[in-house]
Amino acid sequence: MGQDESTLSYTQRPQSMRPTNKPKKPDALKEDTKSLIISSHSYSFPLIIPDDTLTCGWLLSESIRIIADINSELAQQVVALSSGKSEGLDCWLLLYERTLVAFKNNDKIIPIFAEKVPERMSLAHFTLLKVIGKGGFSYVTAARKKDTGQLFAIKTMSKAFVLGEGKTEQIMIEKEILMKMKHPFIVSMYWAFQSVSKLYLVLELCPGGELFYHLHNIGRFTEEQAKFYFSEVMLALEYLHNMRIIYRDLKPENILLDIDGHIRVTDFGLSKQNISLRGRSYSICGSPEYMAPEMLLSGEHGPSVDFYTLGALLYEMLTGLPPYYDKSRSKMQWKIINEDLEIPNYISKAGKDLLSGLLQKKPENRLGFNGIEEIKSTEFCRKINWEAFYTKKVKPPLRPHIRASNFDPEYKDMKIDNEYFTEPVYSDVGFEGFEYDYKIEGEEIKIQNDMSNYSSVINTTTVSLNNSRLKNTEDSREKSEVWSTEISRNDEQLLRSKTKNKS
Template sequence: MNEVSVVREGWLHKRGEYIKTWRPRYFILKSDGSFIGYKEKPEVSSDHSLPPLNNFSVAECQLMKTERPKPNTFVIRCLQWTSVIERTFHVDSNEEREEWMRSIQAVANSLKSQQQDEEPMEIKFGSPSDSSGTEEMEIAVSKSRTKVTMSDFDYLKLLGKGTFGKVILVKEKATGMYYAMKILRKEVIIAKDEVAHTVTESRVLQNTRHPFLTTLKYAFQTHDRLCFVMEYANGGELFFHLSRDRVFTEDRARFYGAEIVSALEYLHSRNVVYRDLKLENLMLDKDGHIKITDFGLCKEGITDGATMKTFCGTPEYLAPEVLEDNDYGRAVDWWGLGVVMYEMMCGRLPFYNQDHERLFELILMEEIRFPKNLAPEAKALLAGLLKKDPKQSRRTANISTLSPACRPTNTSTFK
C-alpha cells in the first residue's frame, strides 16, 4: 500500500452549497484523493486534533474553469453515492487556479491508474455469468440458516417498483405466511454504485430485532437477483393514512412518535444512525403499530458523540447541520422525528419550498411556526425536536415529552 502524502495545501475560498456565501478554508490535498478543508491552518498537515469542516474525495472527479460568479473560479464535480455533487472554489489568480487544478487532476489520474492495476474486489453476489440461472445461494441471515429459493413462494401481487427492482407480496408455500419480497437486480445495483447501501441494509436487517423495525425472514440470491424476504406490514404507509385524514390527533401522533423513539433508541444503542426518517419509510402493521423500513442510508459504528460527513437523506427532512457542511451525529434522527411529528400534528411540512436552495435556507434560518389551535405541550415537543443547534439536545426534549405515550394504547381507535 502506498504511503499517503500531502500533494498540495493552501488557502481557498469555498462557496457554500446552500447559503451561497464564500468562506475561507485551508485545504490539504493528499495522494489518496482526500481533499480536506479547515477553518484555520493546522500546525502540521497530520494534525488530527483540529476537526475538518470539509472532507471530499477527488477520485474520478471532473474539473471545470469558470469566471462566474467570480474570476479565477474552479468547480470540482464528483459522484457521491448516486448523486453528482459540485464544490466551487476561487483563488486570487489564474496561475494559482491552474496549479490547484493540475494537482487535483494528477491525483485523480494516479488513483485511476492504481485502480486499473489492482485486482477487482470480489462481490459475493454469485456469478452473473452463470448460464443455468437456477442456482440460488443463501446469504447468512439467521440462526436457523434455512435455505430457501424462489420456488418456495407463490407470487401474489406487485406492491411497489423502482429503479433497482420491485417489492412483491408473496406467500410461503410451506407455512402459508405472507411476506414482502424485495427483489433487486445486481447489475443495476453495481451500475448505480449502490453496493454499499445494499450491503448496509442487509447487515442492519440481519442484526436487529425490534417490534417497530421491519424484520428480515430470509435472504437469498439467484445468478442475477438479490432477494430479501421481509415481514409484510399490511396496515399500509403512514403517508397514505395522513393523506386521507389530513391531520392526526395529538394523542395519535404521540403514540406513533413514542414507537419511533423506541426504535431509534434501539438503533442508537447498537451504534446505528438511521438518517432517512420520513413518512414514506413508516409503515403500520395489522395491529396499527409502527414499522420502520428501508435501511439503506443507515450508518453503522456511530457511538454517542461520534460524527459523520456524508450528505444524504431527503431534502425536506435534512437537519441544519447536514446542510451546513458540518460533521453531524445521532441528533439528525431526532430532527427527522420532529419533521414527521410536525406533519402528523399540523398536516404539512415545517419547512417547504419547491426550490431546494430556498428550502435549505428556510431549514437553516426560518423560525418554526405552529397552527394557532395546537396545544402548548405539542408546540413544546416539536420546538424541542426541531432545534437548529444539535448541541441543544433534541433527544432530551422528545424522550421526556413522549414518555407518557409509551403506555399501552388501544390502536384500534387510530385505524
C-alpha cells in the same frame, strides 16, 4: 347425467362429498350467524358460522375436514387459507387465535395447498401476489411461501443498478442491520438471497401499508393520534441508537402499519453503523423534506440528526406537511437552513415546545443531543407509559381496513411478471456473503403464521367443535375498530407533489 358435480345441491351430492356436519342453507341463517363458502378446486361448500367467537384456527381445521370428505390426501396438503380479496384478510386468516369477526356472510375462503420447493432458498419458494411498493432501484411485492402458506414482503433490487451506482456497500449494510433487528417496532427479515441479476430481502409483511398513505388520506392527525405514532417511533430510534446505528431516513413512507395498526420502521439503506452518542458521519443523504440543517450545510452529523427528523415527522403528522415544505427543492433547503420555524396556533403549548426543541438548527441545542431521556422528560411525553407502548398494550388510534388494500393505488396496475421477477437461479457474483436464513442463524424471530404453531391451535379449537364457540378476550374489541379513510382529493393533489426519492 352430464350435470357438473360442482353445481349439485347438498342433498344431491354423494355421501363422500358431504361435510360431516350437514350445513344449513344460507337463506335459513339466523340473524346472528353467517355462512362462509369454502371453495376448493371445482367444489364449493357453505360452512355455517354460528357466531364470531370462533377462530381462524377453527376455520382452518373445519376446511381441512370438509376437504378430507372429498379427498383425504388432498386435505393433508392444506397449509393455509386465503380470502382472495385482500392482503389484510389473508394475514388475518394466518393468525389462528383471531376470531372470524372480520368476515361477512358468503365471503369466499380458498384453501392453500402446499407445493414442493427447491432445497436452496430462491424466488422459486414463493408465489408473487402483487406489487405493494417501489423505490429508486427496487420493487416490493407481497408473496406467499409455497410450502408453508406464510405471507411475506419481498424487496427486489437490480444487481446491475446497485453495482453501476456504487451502492454495494449500502445494500450489504442494510442486510447486516436487518439481521440484528429484534424489536416490536422494526420490521423483521427472514431471508436474503440472490439470483444472477437480482438481490432479494424477504421481510415481514405489514398489511396496513405506509403511514404516509393513511396520514395524507386523512389530512392530519389529532395530537393524541400523533403522540401514539411518535411514541412507537421513539422506542424504535432508542433501540437503534443503543445499537450504535443512526437511521437517517425517518419519514412517513418508511413507517409501516401491521394488521392492528402498530408501526414497523423499515428501509435501512441509508443507515450508518458504529456511531456513538458523540460520533460523527460525513455523508449527505436522506429525503429533502426531512434533512437536518447540519446535513445540508456540511454533511457532518451525529445521532441527533434522527431527532430532527423525528420532529419533522411529528410536525407533518400534526399539520399535514413537513416543516419548511416547498415544491422547489432548493428553496426548501434554504428555508431549512435559514428560516425560523412557524408552528400553527392549534397545536398545544406542550406540542409547540417539543417541536421547537427537536427542530433546533444547531445539533448541540437540539432535544436529544445529550440522550433520548431529554425528549422523554418533556411535558408532551411526561405521561407516556413507555413500558405499555413497548408491550403493545396501548391501542392504536386508527386501525387499517383489512377488507380493502391499504397500499397506494399507483401500485395497483403494476405487473409482477416483468424482469424484476425472473431468473430464480443462484449466483453470488459481486455479492458474496449476501445470503441469510433466520433458521440457520438460529434467530428467535417469531413468524405468527408459521404452521408449527398450528398443532397447539388445533388442540384448542377441537374443543370448540363440541362447544360451537371459542372465546378470545383479545379480539372482543375487533368489531368496532376496523376503520377506513376517505381520500381528500384537494389534499391528495397537493401532497402527491412531494418528492419521495432520496437525494
